Amino acid sequence: MNLRRVLADPRVRAFIGSNIVTLGAGTPYLYSYYAPQLIERCNIPISTTSGLSLSLNIGSSLFGFIAGMIVDKNPRVACLIGSIGTFIAYTILGYCYEYRISNFFLLSLSLSLLGFCSVCGLYSAVTCCTINFPKYRGTAGAFPVSLYALSGLVFSNLCPFFFGTDIRNTFRFLSIVCSVMLLIGALTIVVLKTPNSMEIPEYELSSQAEAMTPELNSQIFAEPKEPSTPILQPSISKFSSPRESLLSPKSAANPLVIHTLDHRQFSTFDSTVPINSYQDSIDHTFTDQQNEKRTVNSVIVALKDYRFYIHFFILATLQGIGQMYIYSVGYIVQANTEKIDIGGTSAKLEKMQSLQVSILSLMSFSGRLVSGPISDILVKRYRCQRLWNIIFCSLLTLFASWMILSNSSTHRETDTSTLNTSNYSTISYCSMLFGLGFGIMFGSFPSIIAEAFGSEGFSTIWGLSTSGGIVTVKFFASLLGNELSHKADSLTGICQEGSPCYTDTFTTVRYSTVLVLVFTLALMFNIHNKSKKNTYN
Incomplete structure (x- = not known):
């Protein structure tokens, strides 16, 4: 019963799904396992092989911010893109290997796609764990990141065990298994913006603190008079009135908070759980636009x-x-x-x-x-x-x-x-x-x-x-x-x-x-x- 109750928590399901996603998304580290056979069979010149490994980095690093933008918009969509892209990438690699296609551009394109899809899954998982568990974001975020690194070692031992030196079946295995693992994220990952997760970033603390009035300063360590929990909105730097600003002693690092919300209510990246029963689709659209605007503003301010x-x-x-x-x-x-x-x-x-x-x-x-x-x-x-x-x-x-x-x-x-x-x-x-x-x-x-x-x-x-x-x-x-x-x-x-x-x-x-x-x-x-x-x- 207790296990069923734990699994009923969407954060727990999202955490489990995130770890499965990163284990399937970390296969770019497996490149050194099949690269020698792929290069030899496709007759790729040794002088150009460094370009193939560079393609992986281009997909995962250079296009990483694009993956981040997709994740900020909807992490489930990012996992779905990662699942489809991973299947296509490994299918192309297997096709080139089977028919000895010596096309450097096609191989580079598939590896770049593989690198991009891998960070789509990784960023979705890390974002999910980091934001869903704000009090222990370091510990929660460490699990998917560590499994991403372990993925190459796991598959480099599984593939020889099942397929020996048969690289063609290895590509088939990876195209199916890794895609399914990423697809699990599209079904389970959800980012919950709980009151505790909506922290004010460091770059706003100094400017907001300086703008505070003496009356507000006196409230910094005061207990809230309302039974509700304050929700933090980093993009708003001014209070509508002193009575609306509540400062929780539990958020000593980020003392500025505005508005109130019940503990049981939260919002997600792509949709908002109704705060009251009278909320309609117009409120959802407005909230989505607000979330998107806050995301863009946060990125601009950070840059x-x-x-x-x-x-x-x-x-x-x-x-x-x-x-x-x-x-x-x-x-x-x-x-x-x-x-x-x-x-x-x-x-x-x-x-x-x-x-x-x-x-x-x-x-x-x-x-x-x-x-x-x-x-x-x-x-x-x-x-x-x-x-x-x-x-x-x-x-x-x-x-x-x-x-x-x-x-x-x-x-x-x-x-x-x-x-x-x-x-x-x-x-x-x-x-x-x-x-x-x-x-x-x-x-x-x-x-x-x-x-x-x-x-x-x-x-x-x-x-x-x-x-x-x-x-x-x-x-x-x-x-x-x-x-x-x-x-x-x-x-x-x-x-x-x-x-x-x-x-x-x-x-x-x-x-x-x-x-x-x-x-x-x-x-x-x-x-x-x-x-x-x-x-x-």
């Missing part, structure tokens, strides 16, 4: 705020570093192999590269999963900022980049057909640190963005925030690729000198991480000062 661009820089830099390492760890392992023969060492090298991918996936999943509860504990128990998670993430990245550069080649073993065990262990530790840091970063930032700029327009703002990753990933990946090519042996075409092969790249990573630390600390100091000023006012 005018310099702190948005600080968040943008921090996220883009850490995203570029993390994805560069994830995409290039195989080359780093290869650089620490003195000599690769066709026999045992080649197979061993592939096994070691595969293990690094598994380590990165598991650590990224763990980082995303634990970052949410940790950020909630920081805010609720210690009254600290969630940005401390980003400080920790940056320190992990800084330490990992220092460790990989200390992986000296002076202690290489004399057996030139094996991989140096010491060097390889160091790379494994670095993969753990990079993966954990990358997971913490992506697990923390959604709730950081929601707190900084409010719930209205969250998906659009989040999509814009992640769009910088396509530039930074390209920058750091090109930096490493050019250095490896420049230092490659003239006979083998491969650099196998260990850490000297990528010294310049990870030196740049270190300096970039230090810069991220500086910007993060400056942002934290700015938020602390404004919060302190508002408290005294």
Whole structure:
């Protein structure tokens, strides 16, 4: 009975549906599993293969803000688009694979569509969990984000188990299963704007606090005289009258509230549950127009705020570093192999590269999963900022980049057909640190963005925030690729000198991480000062 009562809550059903959606939407991470066979069968030149992986990033990063706009309008429609698009993308890939179609544009288009559809599902799930559970948005949002990272590992083990090396049936399996999982979101996901979720974003706190009269200031910590709960509307900065403004002690971080609404009443993104029985369709239309206008205004205000661009820089830099390492760890392992023969060492090298991918996936999943509860504990128990998670993430990245550069080649073993065990262990530790840091970063930032700029327009703002990753990933990946090519042996075409092969790249990573630390600390100091000023006012 209790379980039935819990499942009757639309928030619980939406939460379960969100996690199923992200598990099906995270298959872009599976690209490295089928890419070699797809490229070989379709006869794609090796020199152009980097463009295929770039297509995934274009779909997920460059077009991410479009997915965010759709999610802000209606998350169920976004999941439906994601379901249909995922089916089409994998069907095209399977068709090209089966009939050996060497059409680079068609493959790139399908991968871009796959990347776009994946973030349609991800943003819908993250928005749902972040807004539906405002008191524990870090913890709630961590689950779908972590499952999105785990998706590649799950399917990379399921597909070989069921289909072995049959890539054609793998594409058929993915086109059906992933599409159905995204379709579940179109049936279950709903974003409920409860009174607690409608928080005033940080960018409005200072301006509204300064506009408050002495009479209103005296009410900041007063108990409400009405039994109802105040509902927050971030887009309105003036009270109609002092009597209509109620300040709840439970919302100390966001003391400004207007209007009242019963606990049992709430509204959704695409429709409004009637507050009173006499509401008609005209009220619904008016409310929809108001919601859309508030969303647009929130995005515009966020884009005018310099702190948005600080968040943008921090996220883009850490995203570029993390994805560069994830995409290039195989080359780093290869650089620490003195000599690769066709026999045992080649197979061993592939096994070691595969293990690094598994380590990165598991650590990224763990980082995303634990970052949410940790950020909630920081805010609720210690009254600290969630940005401390980003400080920790940056320190992990800084330490990992220092460790990989200390992986000296002076202690290489004399057996030139094996991989140096010491060097390889160091790379494994670095993969753990990079993966954990990358997971913490992506697990923390959604709730950081929601707190900084409010719930209205969250998906659009989040999509814009992640769009910088396509530039930074390209920058750091090109930096490493050019250095490896420049230092490659003239006979083998491969650099196998260990850490000297990528010294310049990870030196740049270190300096970039230090810069991220500086910007993060400056942002934290700015938020602390404004919060302190508002408290005294």
